[in-house]
Amino acid sequence: AQTVTQSQPEMSVQEAETVTLSCTYDTSESDYYLFWYKQPPSRQMILVIRQEAYKQQNATENRFSVNFQKAAKSFSLKISDSQLGDAAMYFCAYRSGIGTGNQFYFGTGTSLTVIP
């Protein structure tokens, strides 16, 4: 099974500053998908951003962007202009592009605190 590693259990950032959350994964596949999910305290987990492995261009969604380094098997999330509402657990996830299965492999999460 693939493994996803988030080496930062906790991170903090000043409001309006930029923070980068790390994620690495282990796979022998060349076709896969990567995701970042956000889980605010006591609220629903929602998709933040996603990336296809065969696309070199890094995905961006407003203040959220990724730095995808396929050779290094790294998929970090950058949050610009951090807001109080960004405080949450962030999970990195991997899905194989082979077959029709949709099983996700999640990292252990990074708890992000935003300091006013």
Place this chain on the structure above:
Amino acid sequence: EADIYQTPRYLVIGTGKKITLECSQTMGHDKMYWYQQDPGMELHLIHYSYGVNSTEKGDLSSESTVSRIRTEHFPLTLESARPSHTSQYLCASSVTGLWGTQYFGPGTRLTVL
């Protein structure tokens, strides 16, 4: 926001009770999943279904059972709840396709006394 619902949101019960956690989605997704998550911790897949009458156990051993009689409904049952079952249970669904993005329900926080 995805249309996936879980009830109840919070449940406190005594040991030995039988409980069913409900999960429904209105998106017509063929795949559904149950995860167990302790507060602030990683998600562990306990059950999944790739369609009606299809269910499989996930990576984490669980004493719960699931059924998938209708596409939109994927309930999880604990025949005899124990304190070790105290956790948050997240339901998710996805559609077979390019991204296969999973959409999550709000979760059920279960406490077994």
